Amino acid sequence: MKKIYFQLLCLSLSGPTFAQTNPTELSNTSSLTPDMFPKTPEANGLSKFVDIPSGNYTGVATFTIPLYEIDLNGTKIPIQLSYSTKGVTVGEIATRTGLGWSLDTGASLSQQVIGTPDFIRTGTRPVIDHLTFDPIHNENDKQLAREVLDIMQGSTKPQDLQPDVYSYNIVGSGGHFIVRSNGIDGVPIPMNQDKIRRSWDYMKIYNDKGVLHNFTTDQLVQSFNSCNTNAGFEYNDPNYKIGQIITPTQHKVTYHYNEYVNSTYVTSVSSSKTISTHRSGPLPNNFGQAPETCHNYSVNKESILTKIDFPNGYIEFTYVTTLNKGDTDRKDLPGDKILKTIRVKNNAGALLRNYELNYKYVQATETYPIDRNYLKGIDYRLFLTSVEEKNSKGVYKLDYYEGSKNPTRISNDQDYWGIYNGKGNTTAIPTVRNIVGLEGFLFNFSGANKQPDLTYGVIGNLKRITYPTKGFTEIKYENDEFFKDFTLPEDYEIIDYPGYVSTDSNLNYDFDITHYFEKKISGTFNVIGRQNEPSAHGGCKIQIKNLSNNSIIFESDKYGNWSTDVNDGSYRIAIFPATMYNYECEAEFTTIEKIPKETSDTGIIGTLRVQRIQSEDAKGHTITREFTYKNPVTRKSSGKNFGESYFDPVLYDEIPFKPDEATLYTSYLQKLSITNNPGWQTSTVRGKSIGYEYVQEIYKGDGISFKKQYRFDNEHDNGYGYRPRHVIQLFWPMDGFQRGELKETIEYDASGEWVKKEIYEPDYSTELNKGLLNNNGGEAIDVGIVLKYGSKVDERPFIFDVFSVKNYWIKPLKKTTIEKLNGQEIVKEETYEYKSPPKHTYPWKISSLNSRNEKIVQETTYPLDDPSETNMSDLIEMNIHSAPVRKKTTNITKNIKLEETKSTYGKFTTKNFVLPQFVYVNKGNQPIDTSIDKEITFDAYDTYGNLTQYTVKDVTTSVIWGYKGTYPVAKIEGARISDFSATDIKAIEDAVDNATLVTKLKSLISTTSAAMITGYVYEPLKGVQQMINPNGTSVYYNYDAYGRLLNVMKEDVNGVKTTVKSNEYNYKN
Template sequence: MNRKLILYMFLSVITDAFAQVGPVNNIQTPEIANLGMFGTIPVSHYTGIPDISVPLYDIKVGDYVLPVSANYHLASVKPEGQSGILGMGWNLMAGGYITRTVNCVYDELCGDDGIPHGFFSHSSKMKGITNESFAQMTKDRLRGNDFFEVVPDEFSFSFCGYSGNFYYNENGGWTVISDHDIKVEFNPADGDGFINRSRLKTRFKTTGWDVQSDNNRFFNKFTLVTPDGCRYEFGGLDATEFSIPYYARKNSPLVPTTWRLRKITTADKRVIEFKYDTSAVMCDIRYVPQYRMQYGTVQEQTNPEQNGWRGFTGFLLFPACLTSIETPNETIDFTYFKERNYGDRFYRNSKALYWQATGTLRWPTYSSNMEDPALQFFVFMDTRQYESENATRKAIADNLTHNVLHRIAITNKFSGNGRSFYFEYIENSSERIKLLSILTRTGVPALIKGQWGYELPEETSGDDMPAYHFTYDISQTMPYRYSMANTDSWGYYNGGEVRISAIPSYTTVHPSLPATRAETLSEIIYPTGGRTAFTYSLHEYSKIVSADHSAVMKTYGCAGGLRVSEINNYDEGNSLISTKKYYYSETKNGESSGISKPLPVHSVSYTAGSATLVLKSTGGFQTPVTNQNTPDVGYSCVIEETLDAGGNSLGYKKYRYSNYDMDIFGISHNDEKYSYSTASGGEAIAPYTSHSQERGKLLSEEFYDSNGVLKRKKAIRYGRTPHAAMKTAYQQEVIINYYPYDFMTCSVGWLANTLTFSYFPASVRDTVYTESGAYSSSTTYSYNYDRLLSAETMLTSNGTTRSVRYKYPSDYAGYDWMRQLHIISPVIEKRTEENGAATVETFDYQATDSQIPYISRKTTSWGGTKTMKTDFKVNAVNAYGKPTEVETDGCLNVYYWGFHGQKLFYEIKNASLAEAEACLGKEAVVSENDMRYGLDYGGIDERYTMKSSIFHIYMYDMDMRLYAEVFPDGSAIQYKYDMLERLREKYIVNPYTDRKQVLNQYDYHYK
């Protein structure tokens, strides 16, 4: 690897969203960045972010359920942030991803010479590392042809209800931080574990990529295994997203940034596959002026400002867009249109896509290489230079595309029936693209013109369902994207636009409520005609964390972003039904309970000998910290009051949360300083040990009536699981002198801890207050190393105690086969003790030939092993691990399953499987070929042939919905559904008169 590349690896690209003291080597595509908001700023009272979601569909495969929904996140509405596939603020929840933040250089970095430089090949150097050895390592080995780093990248995952982070560790494995025991599988010896550049070239045009010989190894596929044994595969060249600095493509690495979910294999070996389109090319260009001034060096700059064209920074992005989900039961297709004039808006609103003019060279903040953006514009782009700057800029703009979701089409494989969800948008010259409505329709697919004239699938016949509609606050609107809107120091709109010729101010810009509310969601109108309206306010705080993260100080102020302050619900006649008000304080009129993390830092300095380097950025500098999922402001106490239509209080709830400071149990959750640093000073931007997983935990709920009288209180205390901290390094190189070929280098490094424990409830105390006194019950909890509940002890209000202990496969040597499959969550033994008596329930597991686990027997014993009963014993299972013959109380029962073992057809009591198969046929044949779509009330011959057996029959339509039940006495109940597959009626039909007798009717309304 040549010296020039090594130094360029430390290029700093500072933006408002990704600012940090070290270099920003990659960013996520807008869709993944917006989804990441749900992890960084969770939806809860603690953050003030309301839970706004539209459930679309549940993908059901056997016992596995994968929800698909559209979710809105208030903190995603920023002028410099691009919209995802559902428009500004909205996100599609369908599958999942692994994404990473590159620290120093990407972990797997290795060139054609076979010399690895990234952490993946040098992680063992962190074993037993001392302050002295780390200092020497940072000084000597951060530069040169054989340099290496000891800084791990951070991988974050979110899929199907699981989330967390993982890191490559010093033992050559993966350390996972999550509330679930997730196993990471990556096989470097597998041909698909890594990919090389030759395979990369099948997707990318690499002409002009000067450093490609230095980049010949890339993470390609990961598999995450959840505690139930489900396997989730991510990545592959057609399901991986990449990024590269926009103005430095010739000499920068192309980084795999995100691995999308491509396959789910459930514990019973059912497969769900995800497919993606990788043809789109996006860019994220931002105007972030910087200042770099050196003193006491060979040559000091005369113009330290980097504004105008030199103030632009950004990335070229290569997304993977979900096109289909294939299950054993259905096909789900996603159809998009190209955002109208996406590239053209770059072209018209900013000349930053391309320029020829000289004089725009700039100094990367940390690198010694002068950067000439004019030489970079055609690398990884399918275009060329034209006669004029304008024509070239237009050609580049025409290559940029952004997909916007138009339709989700669901086709059942058994029936061929279809259902679709349509998404319509607001897009005009004065507003950002925003989701306007979601419509459900059933029918047969065809082709019609889409929203902007594209040929798109549509149903030729069928029924429309009333739609969800959404309105937005347009009392102010943002300048259109890429026109450089003014933002506050947190990245939210602050009114007006930036002039690139102006000298920037490197100070804190405080938020404006009217501007921050611009184009945020203000109202949802439901299919029933009712609606919900939202009112927001700015985040306020009364405390702030010190710059060095050592203390919490008393300070008042407002931070960027919004919190919900009021929610009003109206009926279809526009009459107010109820109101919820939110007070972020201990009392309704008290001071804010909010605590702000340190304010953005806009200026830093480095000193080496007599030389000083001063750096400034309008985007600010933030610290590179692992496992840092912390909102800008978190609230220790929130009051939620409910009012009726007349404005009368119906009572309120008070929620208390763990925060930076001392909580209600006297425990602090503040962060810790680094353990060692080779640098002096710079505390405001130094890495530290984050305790973010302890914050935002619900500590208590208090219920008050309309007179303010406490009626009930639930207090929750937490504890750490026994997982040791991981020592983590951070390194960077700072160039003090910029005189070409004569520069002064300052290599700096820090050591801190990454905390790996989970913070789970240790006890819950529930107290009810009455006129005669207070009555309390409590429960304590403990957990094993697999993060599973191992024991709970309940103390009732009358003084009795009940304890329950659980054992899992990890507690038994005989279940090593389950541990090998990472099936660690099934309970093997449950022991309950109460009043001196013990009851033990034991679940025995076996596996099919294809390693599908199933319960083979359940026994219950009392008084030790003196009295034991076999509750049931499974004598036979089918290919899917479903029981087909079960012995209970000496009686044999037979089960026939259909739709590939997903739905129960027959439950036959007092019969063996051999007897049933002699009459009905083989279970496997019936299950696959006889779907029992038709009804036969009491007239099936099998019931009379097997006279000593009792039949309970379940019948389904071809969409797998339960259509009817035939009971042992021959009576039957039928079921009717609406177009959203919700149960509408249960009724009996007289088989002789066809007369219908309704048993139950169900109506659905939206609150």
């Protein structure tokens, strides 16, 4: 018999600019944003799989190259290379495995700083009642406000009032969390049963099965800003690394970091231009001025992963710094390293996997002056091109979308979402019209084209994976879309752009005439005052100059109305005295833009979604999955934009002046600037600003044609977006995390008829929330306070605003399945009930209808439900919350209890492991009687926590473990372990090699007649190599170089082997 298997491929901010701060300038513009403390390239690469989860809701797919899977006594830990199709951004830095790829070793943790890093001054965060917080009149609040704002004055340890967001991925779980103000307790968002404990140098995270993940801090990364040299900005950035994964029975995986890097790199660029100021009171010259370009950059000296130890083996990682002869360093990130080999070995040193990773550089076609150390490498990008397993000669080959142009990492050619658009921009600041200045005048700025362009946006993204079998998968992308929910204009949108120049304020004004503008400019020219001259005629002159060739196209000294024709181009209108006398004159004028009628109700943004995934095996068999994202009723896009839509680039600031240490401040500067990003929120809790309510997945292939449609929760708007011309901006990326919850799936056959529906009904509950100030049960579990200096010392020396940290337990209530069978609709319902008040997130009661339309109810309790029972408190402390204690299944229709089970736990071995001891089973309507209903007894465990003897009814089975307690090597049915010689058992446990083990097992089998013994011999880290039957014959299992089962051979009593099963492996999308 031959089975064919398929390898599955799962589809599963730059902020405000930094002003130069000096001792007399209380700059609010210097407020810290998440971009001031960026994640390292490695942390960013891993966190995107949490922040932008793959799946149809986001239109993002995840592709993996499996390297190895660690089996930690039943806990599976995959080691793999992972790629997310979220889209490559201009500023993205390649990890040590190439652009877009990450090395996933089973667990990761990263911290997104909001404000300043949590707990860098003290071990706690102040608990503030935002309803009574008063830093103006309350002295304690005023002192706290000053401590918070010490960051502006160079304090090395500022206070922080905004919780940071942590992204984590652990065995069987993952998501986001915050740390409470006590600095210890983590709270998962959304609520789950993971247990999170923080200390100053580690983070401990337990999943609900009690598996502990120890993360340690690696504070060897610092971030700086080129326009601010205050020591207050020089913090060690938060950077966590997985140290150990430990099961409840103390089976461990240990991670070693024995190499270091030393790199300096730019993380983002802030560009700004002051367009209007207003002074209130006396201020020094140049007060409030800031450079037009500032760089955020990091110095990274972190340790890097070199080895993973686990029972029976280890994995080694080696790195290089150069790819080609003549290179002296890593080109894209000087001082950092590139992962070159991954070798899996057993404890004897035998090489089981030997991967070599190959790369290439792509150089930018544009140039940028690299005059600072942190700019080195911005003109190169590192790409992973192949992964070869040397033992089997199997190769994964990787191809990417290419183009004739490639940007630097700080290119101006990027859209609003940071995706390359190839527009040839000379500035990062977008074009803006009709800015009303602080004095009431209007300003225009001709800047960057920030519109998306898919031709350039796909460059650098993964295009094709060719597998060792010679089959391949190819990905096609398209831009994310959303439905514009507004009324379209009838014909044209006509916009008047008024302008103003005068001799006592703005002497000139620059403007553009582009494609949709009328080719005429008109206005009025008047005298508003004069000095020492009775006649004003001829006292001033108005002039319009073509800036492209410096020619004057219009000039007049006559007052009144005027107009002139113009062509497309850039112009400057100026007014100035024409005589020796100083006349005060003014000119008003208007340009008119006529924008054609909007023809589409679909908006496009720069981020990417998957349009098609096509896979073909080595034999030419093809399957294609096409994705559409439309509302099935309106046929319009089902996308909704939860991010920025207007992109106002204007930044308003108020900067108080502090003349000395004793005086708070006496006057202030108001400033209006335009910037490349004043704080737009182009990403959300789901990592992308677009989410899709409906997604259709269409399958086509050899003899295959069907469709699945998904419907998701796409409500819950963000509460906090960019607020133009506000001094305070609120940023909380976790608002609306309920989006993306699956609500319905529908399967269609080849004719387009639906054949199956599944409907999911969740509730977003706050019952498990513990809020601030003992305000439990509400949706807010914390608050963040953004605090700045106010502009009026007598009225508001401080101003602040508040955002809520909301949390929910996503609680399933009902699942309905409807299937069509012979023209009839078969409806099945499953409902979920929870204890009140709930103690955990698991359902207590699940009700369903069986095939005979009878109502079946299953009731389950867990350790948290009965903490007083024996050893339950130990399970709770270990965070083993998901272990069922009691289960009862009842046929409600017939009023019959079908089965009830109860599990109890005991303490075993010298390590006091809390492990299952008895299982009681009862059928019928009587309650469990522990004296007669005992079904299973777990009699004994070894020091590794492995079960060595159990009894079902009156039949005892014993188990001998070998390979240092990692594999069961003998199953003895009908005898107790004490019935055998301890010396014989020890010889089997400590067998030095497989040949010795086979000899010892056969000897035990041949000398035992009172019990039935089956022996097992392993190829460590692969699987069972030989099974020895009770009659002495064997079954042999053979594997390929990847550790996959190739065939099974059976031996008869004469020693003749025949193949009874063989497997062939291909790749399925």
